[in-house]
Amino acid sequence: MKHERVFDRSRAGTQLITFRLGAEYYGIHVSKVREILRPIDLFPVPGMGERVEGVINLRGEIIPVFKICSLLGLRSEAGADATRKRSEERR
Numbered sequence: 001m002k003h004e005r006v007f008d009r010s011r012a013g014t015q016l017i018t019f020r021l022g023a024e025y026y027g028i029h030v031s032k033v034r035e036i037l038r039p040i041d042l043f044p045v046p047g048m049g050e051r052v053e054g055v056i057n058l059r060g061e062i063i064p065v066f067k068i069c070s071l072l073g074l075r076s077e078a079g080a081d082a083t084r085k086r087s088e089e090r091r
Contacts, residue, residue: 014029015029015030016029016030017029017030021068021072021074022074024074037056037058040056040058042055043057048064050070051066051067051071052064052065052066052067
């Protein structure tokens with residue numbers, strides 16, 4: 001998933017955070033986003049289901065990480081899997 005910049009999408013001044021999955025762009029209103037994180041260590045949890053990638057430890061709080069492609073009914077991108085694999089190899 002590639003993060004894009006926050007920008008004004010209309011004359012009314014609606015601000016969205018946009019990202020791309022495959023060839024499609026999606027946007028989330030900035031008021032719905034608490035924080036954008038750089039890549040962080042992800043810990044898989046057995047039995048969490050196919051839509052959960054794992055969990056992260058964010059300042060002592062355990063946060064589930066979901067596979068957005070799966071939640072939206074899209075196929076997972078090969079590039080995202082390759083990025084994750086490279087990240088795991090660096091540990």
